[in-house]
Each structure stands twice: as C-alpha cells, then as structure tokens.
Amino acid sequence: LFLCCDAHTPPVRQRDSGLHRLLSIHRTPRVTTEPPAPAPAPAPAPAPTPSTMSSPGATSIPLNALAPKRKTKKKHFVQQKVEVFRGSEPVLSVLMWGVNHSINDLSQVPVPVMLLPDDFKASTKIKVSNHLFNKENLPGQFKFKEYCPQVFRNLRERFGIEDQDYQVSLARSPPLKDEEGQRVGLLLTSYERTLVVKEISSEEVEEMHNILSEYHQHIVTCHGSTLLPQFLAMYRITVENEDTYLLVMRNMFSRKLHVHRKYDLKGSLVSREASxxxxxxxxxxxxxxxxxxxxxxxxxxxxxxxxxxxxxxxxxxxxxxxxxxxxxxxxxxxxxxxxxxxxxxxxxxxxxxxxxxxxxxTPASVSASPEGIASSMNSSKPAGPGExxxxxxxxxxxxxxxxxxxxxxxxxxxxxxxxxxxxxxxxxxxxxxxxxxxxxxxxxxxxxxxxxxxxxxxxxxx
Known part of the structure; x- marks a missing residue:
C-alpha cells in the first residue's frame, strides 16, 4: 500500500535512515478492496512515531521490495538519453566542443619564437568517457584529435585571423550544412560564412602532413598572398568508433556579396560538362x-x-x-x-x-551583429552591391x-x-x-x- 507524505507532517525519527526515506503517509489514505493476506508470523513492530499515529491506516514498505523497480527505472532513463543523442548531430557538437577546448588550451601556451620540425608531426588528443554534461548534444564517449596545433596557429596568424575570432566563428553557433552538394562527406560553412569545414579522407590527411612544411614555407615566402586554400586547422573526430577527418579553410567567397554563377575549371574538355x-x-x-x-x-x-x-x-x-x-x-x-x-x-x-x-x-531589424571573424569585417562596411x-x-x-x-x-x-x-x-x-x-x-x-x-x-x- 503506497501512501504519500503531506508537506506538514512532522518528520519521522527512525534509526534506519534508508527505512525512513521509504516510510510515507497521507492524511487521507486510499483503501484497497483486495482481501487481506494471511497474517505473517508475529514480529516486533517498530516504535510508533507521531507521523504514524496521526494516520491510523498507514503501513510501512520493506526496503527490498523497491530495489528491482529502482534498477529498472535507471536503465530506462539511460536508454531515453541515448535515443535523444542519436537524433542530434554528434560530429558537429564534438567539433564545436573540440574547437573551444583547443583554443582555450593554446591560449595558455606561449607562442614559440620559431617552429621546430617536431611541430609538423605533433598532435593533441583527448578522450572523453562517461560524459554526463549536456547529454542532449554531446555523446557519452568521443575522441578529439588536433593535428599540428602550433603550425596551424602560426598559419592563422599569417592569414590575419585571431584565435578568439576563429573560436567564436566555429563554436558560437553550429556550422551550416551544404544541402546542395554532391559530396559524399560533410561540407560545412560557419554560421557567418567566413570559414569552410570540409570532410577529407585519411589519405588526404597523410598528404597534408607530407606538404605541410613546404606549404608553410610557401606562405611565409609570399607573405600570405596566394590563390591556394588558406588551411587553418585539421581535426579527427571519433564517435561510435567511426573517424571523421575535417579540414578548416577560409571561405573563398564573400559573406556579403552573393555569388550568382560559379565554375570549376581544370583545363580539360573530356567529361568536363555539368550534368x-x-x-x-x-x-x-x-x-x-x-x-x-x-x-x-x-x-x-x-x-x-x-x-x-x-x-x-x-x-x-x-x-x-x-x-x-x-x-x-x-x-x-x-x-x-x-x-x-x-x-x-x-x-x-x-x-x-x-x-x-x-x-x-522585421527579422532584419532585430538581427544581431556578426561576431567572430566577421566582427573584424564591420570596420569597413561595403556601401552597396559590388563593393x-x-x-x-x-x-x-x-x-x-x-x-x-x-x-x-x-x-x-x-x-x-x-x-x-x-x-x-x-x-x-x-x-x-x-x-x-x-x-x-x-x-x-x-x-x-x-x-x-x-x-x-x-x-x-x-
């Protein structure tokens, strides 16, 4: 017989605190119509308390009677959370979390006077297990790896991008998916359209390592004046034992001027027509x-x-x-x-x-000003189309x-x-x-x- 304790009922004073939590009474107890069970062997009853005396129909519940029910409820609760997580975007969530973590860690490390050969082979890893915070957005277990953090930090500086602005651009709001692309992997754009995040293969990660030292030297020599992609970071995200490799670059298109036509040119005419x-x-x-x-x-x-x-x-x-x-x-x-x-x-x-x-x-009149990398773009606002x-x-x-x-x-x-x-x-x-x-x-x-x-x-x- 389950009874609820009224808020004004005096506290029960029992020696066994666990039994005290299970004892509950109500001023107007419910009466069941089931026939009474055979009386068990007489046992010494606990001493009466003010709470039990005030409700003559109250009964106590044995501690072991609720143990299986408590375990069942706990398992059901965990299953619910897994279902909620699978309906979200775990890779994007871990990317945003990882960028925050990476930039915060780098801010505590002094900028090296010069890059060493080991910097082009270095990486940082973090493994999160049994993650309980913000479970609606982040998986319980994941891995985040950043390749050559000091090298890409130096490249961002040479391309005129502050780490704090980079952090806000990727971690303040979720990146946007390219819905029209034919790519097998992800192609994302930061919410203010200044950065592009492209999924690459493990072979391309290896190739990036092969050319990174020469690429960095090329950028130093030309003082950042190049038509090559501006590589800003490279990550590996592992969720449910699946690796996703992401390469972050500056968006070649403008965040303010809309592109009306685009071409992909290789200099070949064989099978080089849009479908x-x-x-x-x-x-x-x-x-x-x-x-x-x-x-x-x-x-x-x-x-x-x-x-x-x-x-x-x-x-x-x-x-x-x-x-x-x-x-x-x-x-x-x-x-x-x-x-x-x-x-x-x-x-x-x-x-x-x-x-x-x-x-x-209107939405335009209440929209917030851009933040992150885009915030540095407001110093010289274009007066109109084409500027x-x-x-x-x-x-x-x-x-x-x-x-x-x-x-x-x-x-x-x-x-x-x-x-x-x-x-x-x-x-x-x-x-x-x-x-x-x-x-x-x-x-x-x-x-x-x-x-x-x-x-x-x-x-x-x-």
Missing part, C-alpha cells in the same frame, strides 16, 4: 565545357590580370614540386546589377512586412572599368591534396586508351597538368 541534375540547382557548378559554350570571360584590367597570373604561376610551381595534380580553379561571379535589383526587391518586401506588422519589427574590403575578401577582384558587365570575381585554387601516385597513373593510362593519347584528359603528369592548366586560365581573361 543536367547539377544545372537545375539554384547555384550549379559549371565546368570547362560550359565555360566555353557560354562564351564566359573574366573582365579585369591588365594590371589585375598580371597580379593574378603571378600568384597563379608561383602557386603552381609549388604544386608541381609537391607532385600535386587534379586541382581546379574555383571561379565565382557576383553580378552587381542583379544584386542591385535583389536589394530593391528585398527592400520593397521588407516595407510591406513592416506595414503588416503592428510592432514594425568589398580586399583585406577581408582576399580572393575577390573587381571587374575593369568599361567592362560589358559590372562584376566581382572570386578566384582560388581548390582540391590541392591529390598526389600523382599509382592510382592516377592507372587512370591516365585507361583514359588515354579510351579517348586517345592526344585528347585533353585531366589525369596527366603533374608537369603536363600544370602547363595545360596555366594556358587555359590565361585564356579566360578578356
């Missing part, structure tokens, strides 16, 4: 054949073209030394006139929403005066972790047999790939 499925997307990625068929051109001044080709040639020399191939030029185009029309349409729609809202508040800060949008180039269309171009090299190995040699031989030796195929020797790539890029300018 129909790709073309129906809101922002498709066109390829070399599409670039020629659309008669697309890049309208920049001769001075800008010379700067671009100087960077490109210097970067490609580095890639050839590293035996890297199969890279692409990512070209994004911002149409200024189209952007102006979009701004006018948004302004009209926002005015209509304000008229219909009695409070006069940008070259110290922030490092891959952006303004179209020349007198160009047919006023545009902003974003140009950078991507996919630079493919080394010319046995697989590429076999792929080159197979394509040469299929298409003929004189056809421009993408899988060729690094030197040949670089020469063809440079010649193609030089022709995209008007």
């Amino acid at each position: 129909f499925k790709e073309k129906v997307k809101e922002l498709p990625t066109y390829k070399d054949t599409d670039f020629r068929n659309n008669m697309q051109k890049v309208y920049v001044s001769d001075e800008e073209k010379e700067k671009i080709m100087e960077k490109l040639n210097r970067d490609i020399e580095f890639l050839v030394r590293m035996r890297i191939m199969d890279y692409s030029l990512l070209l994004g185009i911002h149409d200024v006139e189209r952007a102006e029309r979009e701004v006018e349409d948004e302004l009209e729609s926002s005015l209509e929403e304000e008229d219909g809202d009695e409070n006069g508040l 940008f800060d070259p110290y922030v949008d490092m891959y952006a180039i303004q179209s020349a005066v007198g160009a047919p269309r006023k545009e902003v171009y974003f140009m950078g090299l991507i996919d630079v972790l493919t080394q010319y190995d046995t697989k590429k040699k076999a792929a080159h031989a197979a394509k040469a047999v299929k298409h003929g030796g004189g056809v421009e195929i993408s899988t060729v020797h690094p030197e040949q790939y670089a020469k063809r790539f440079q010649e193609f890029i030089a022709k995209i300018f008007a």
Whole structure:
C-alpha cells in the first residue's frame, strides 16, 4: 500500500535512515478492496512515531521490495538519453566542443619564437568517457584529435585571423550544412560564412602532413598572398568508433556579396560538362565545357590580370614540386546589377512586412551583429552591391572599368591534396586508351597538368 507524505507532517525519527526515506503517509489514505493476506508470523513492530499515529491506516514498505523497480527505472532513463543523442548531430557538437577546448588550451601556451620540425608531426588528443554534461548534444564517449596545433596557429596568424575570432566563428553557433552538394562527406560553412569545414579522407590527411612544411614555407615566402586554400586547422573526430577527418579553410567567397554563377575549371574538355541534375540547382557548378559554350570571360584590367597570373604561376610551381595534380580553379561571379535589383526587391518586401506588422519589427531589424571573424569585417562596411574590403575578401577582384558587365570575381585554387601516385597513373593510362593519347584528359603528369592548366586560365581573361 503506497501512501504519500503531506508537506506538514512532522518528520519521522527512525534509526534506519534508508527505512525512513521509504516510510510515507497521507492524511487521507486510499483503501484497497483486495482481501487481506494471511497474517505473517508475529514480529516486533517498530516504535510508533507521531507521523504514524496521526494516520491510523498507514503501513510501512520493506526496503527490498523497491530495489528491482529502482534498477529498472535507471536503465530506462539511460536508454531515453541515448535515443535523444542519436537524433542530434554528434560530429558537429564534438567539433564545436573540440574547437573551444583547443583554443582555450593554446591560449595558455606561449607562442614559440620559431617552429621546430617536431611541430609538423605533433598532435593533441583527448578522450572523453562517461560524459554526463549536456547529454542532449554531446555523446557519452568521443575522441578529439588536433593535428599540428602550433603550425596551424602560426598559419592563422599569417592569414590575419585571431584565435578568439576563429573560436567564436566555429563554436558560437553550429556550422551550416551544404544541402546542395554532391559530396559524399560533410561540407560545412560557419554560421557567418567566413570559414569552410570540409570532410577529407585519411589519405588526404597523410598528404597534408607530407606538404605541410613546404606549404608553410610557401606562405611565409609570399607573405600570405596566394590563390591556394588558406588551411587553418585539421581535426579527427571519433564517435561510435567511426573517424571523421575535417579540414578548416577560409571561405573563398564573400559573406556579403552573393555569388550568382560559379565554375570549376581544370583545363580539360573530356567529361568536363555539368550534368543536367547539377544545372537545375539554384547555384550549379559549371565546368570547362560550359565555360566555353557560354562564351564566359573574366573582365579585369591588365594590371589585375598580371597580379593574378603571378600568384597563379608561383602557386603552381609549388604544386608541381609537391607532385600535386587534379586541382581546379574555383571561379565565382557576383553580378552587381542583379544584386542591385535583389536589394530593391528585398527592400520593397521588407516595407510591406513592416506595414503588416503592428510592432514594425522585421527579422532584419532585430538581427544581431556578426561576431567572430566577421566582427573584424564591420570596420569597413561595403556601401552597396559590388563593393568589398580586399583585406577581408582576399580572393575577390573587381571587374575593369568599361567592362560589358559590372562584376566581382572570386578566384582560388581548390582540391590541392591529390598526389600523382599509382592510382592516377592507372587512370591516365585507361583514359588515354579510351579517348586517345592526344585528347585533353585531366589525369596527366603533374608537369603536363600544370602547363595545360596555366594556358587555359590565361585564356579566360578578356
């Protein structure tokens, strides 16, 4: 018979504190209709207390009667939490947790005067087991590994990114998924669109280790003026015995200027046309054949073209030394006139929403100012479409005066972790047999790939 204790009932004074917690009474006890069980053998009853005397129908419950029920409830509670966790995004949660942990630890370590060879092989690991805090978002067990933390810390500094801003950009709000991508792995963008997080393979992690020392020296030599990706960090996240490798880079596109058309150019015309499925997307990625068929051109001044080709040639020399191939030029185009029309349409729609809202508040009027890396971008706010800060949008180039269309171009090299190995040699031989030796195929020797790539890029300018 279960009875509840009234809040005003005097406390029960028992020698056995465990039995005291199980004794409970109520002022109006419930009466069961079950027939009474046979009377057990007489046993010495406990001394009466004020609480038991005030409720003549109260009975005590043996301690061992509730033990199995308490165990069952505890198991059921743990199963509920596992189900809640599986419905969330564990990799993203561990990434945010790991970035916080890493930057906080690095802030306690003095910046080295110079990097040593061991820094390019170093890593930090942390294993979390039986994690009980924030179980709705974080798994109970996970591992987080950061590769070469001092090297990437130095690279972030050379690219003008403060660790605290980097931390806020990735850990303040969850990164956004690229819903339209065809990639097998994750492709994420920080919530303020300044960073890109790309899932890579274990082979690409190995290749990054192979080139990291030379890459760092290349960035030092060119003072950060490069078309190569700006590598900022590399992590391994282990959840449920599955490893996920993530590479963090600066976003080549602008966080403020919308890209209306983009191309992935390799300098080859074999199987280099966007599929129909790709073309129906809101922002498709066109390829070399599409670039020629659309008669697309890049309208920049001769001075800008010379700067671009100087960077490109210097970067490609580095890639050839590293035996890297199969890279692409990512070209994004911002149409200024189209952007102006979009701004006018948004302004009209926002005015209509304000008229219909009695409070006069719209999401734009109450949105918070950006934080993290984006906070440093507010010092020189663009006045309108087509204007940008070259110290922030490092891959952006303004179209020349007198160009047919006023545009902003974003140009950078991507996919630079493919080394010319046995697989590429076999792929080159197979394509040469299929298409003929004189056809421009993408899988060729690094030197040949670089020469063809440079010649193609030089022709995209008007």
